[in-house]
Amino acid sequence: MSNTSSALTSRSDEAQEPPALIFLGPPGTYSHQAAFDAFGDSVRYVAKQTIADVFESLSSELPFGIIPQENSTNGSVIETYNLLRCEVVGRDSFVRGETNIPIKHSLVVRQNVKIEDIEHVFSHEQALGQCKAFLKAFLPKASLVPTDSTAGAARTLLDPPSESFDPLKSAAICSAVVTSLFPGLEVLRAGIQDGQSNMTRFYIVSYGVDVGVPWQTPPTYQKRALIRLLPDRDSVAWDSSRAIKALNIPISRIDRRPSLYSTTFHDVYFLEVYAEGGGESDVAWFDCVNQAVERLRQAGLKSTALGIW
Numbered sequence: 001m002s003n004t005s006s007a008l009t010s011r012s013d014e015a016q017e018p019p020a021l022i023f024l025g026p027p028g029t030y031s032h033q034a035a036f037d038a039f040g041d042s043v044r045y046v047a048k049q050t051i052a053d054v055f056e057s058l059s060s061e062l063p064f065g066i067i068p069q070e071n072s073t074n075g076s077v078i079e080t081y082n083l084l085r086c087e088v089v090g091r092d093s094f095v096r097g098e099t100n101i102p103i104k105h106s107l108v109v110r111q112n113v114k115i116e117d118i119e120h121v122f123s124h125e126q127a128l129g130q131c132k133a134f135l136k137a138f139l140p141k142a143s144l145v146p147t148d149s150t151a152g153a154a155r156t157l158l159d160p161p162s163e164s165f166d167p168l169k170s171a172a173i174c175s176a177v178v179t180s181l182f183p184g185l186e187v188l189r190a191g192i193q194d195g196q197s198n199m200t201r202f203y204i205v206s207y208g209v210d211v212g213v214p215w216q217t218p219p220t221y222q223k224r225a226l227i228r229l230l231p232d233r234d235s236v237a238w239d240s241s242r243a244i245k246a247l248n249i250p251i252s253r254i255d256r257r258p259s260l261y262s263t264t265f266h267d268v269y270f271l272e273v274y275a276e277g278g279g280e281s282d283v284a285w286f287d288c289v290n291q292a293v294e295r296l297r298q299a300g301l302k303s304t305a306l307g308i309w
Ligand SMILES: O=C(O)C(=O)Cc1ccccc1
Pocket: 024, 028, 029, 030, 031, 032, 068, 071, 103, 124, 126, 127, 148, 149, 150, 151, 200
């Protein structure tokens, strides 16, 4: 093959490379599974160590990300809401959509470890929180050790850092999928999550708003938006009814986190809103949210649309 033709081939290969999507790794996390369900082969998967790394790595080269936002039994993902406080969100990066998956947790160990051997249980704080009843009933004395991710906890059992813990007295809570990804691990108990229906909702984030989200199957109904509200630095108490009145769009959830201002008990609020009928065009919905944000600003509230989808 001549140089010219190989150059042409590699250029066209580059042009066809799917966009990157960053997820909380390693492979086998629930974030990875949720991403694969939504995007399949339409993206290139790039694993990061923490949820913060996913946010901070968004760039024109790594334009998409997925982050866990809420679990149906354990509530909001605090790490995610802490990151949504950052000024870059709503300026450089944006929420572009959502996707849900059912969560089925397993207790995973190195081969031949028995339940009576276990002194430490490693997992993401969300997973530890979603298996409270099982842990109380079967491992009441075990120490619970939070990790960056569920699959990361499983991998640690095979490759423990120095001699900080004995992997033969330890278990991880994660998806059973990890046992096929990391040979040497096995499922000791399956379906250990509290309650029968355990769902996690994820936000899809992007760098900028101009890039189209490469859904494998575009979601049919998503007319939502996330608005961040920061009351005046000096206001100790603020009138939430004033904000709700100015907003004048139905609100489906409200979260709040400390604003990190020096004023004590000063919080930042996150309002998720939705289009009532859902029938309007995307343009009409974008206008509606942007006008609501403007009304909030006129009412003296620092407000930013973190995403309209
Ligand atoms: O650690 C993971 O696997 C994640 O993707 C975060 C998480 C943890 C528990 C339930 C849902 C998401």
